[in-house]
Amino acid sequence: xxxxxxxxxxxxxxxxxxxxxxxxxxxxxxxxxxxxxxxxxxxxxxxxxxxxxxxxxxxxxxxxxxxxxx
Numbered sequence: 001x002x003x004x005x006x007x008x009x010x011x012x013x014x015x016x017x018x019x020x021x022x023x024x025x026x027x028x029x030x031x032x033x034x035x036x037x038x039x040x041x042x043x044x045x046x047x048x049x050x051x052x053x054x055x056x057x058x059x060x061x062x063x064x065x066x067x068x069x070x
Contacts (some may be wrong), residue, residue, distance in 0.1 A: 001063050003029035003045045011054060020054055027059060039065040 009022040027047035034043040042064035049057050062070050 001043070001045075001067065001069070003047075003061060003069075005047075005059070011057070013053060018053070020051065022049070022051070022057065029061075037064060041066055
């Protein structure tokens with residue numbers, strides 16, 4: 001499965017209230033884990049970045065069953 005996303009994430013800094021924008025094309029998705037379940041394989045994908053003001057940010061999506069994102 002090719003993982004992709006569209007748009008811009010807008011994240012508010014917890015202390016300052018400043019809003020930062022993360023553009024979707026800056027995210028690099030990788031398979032980071034998985035398991036066998038009743039309908040076959042489940043694969044966990046993540047995209048992680050280190051933002052200079054917000055710190056570590058991580059997005060996740062699961063593919064289960066194969067071909068279906070959940």
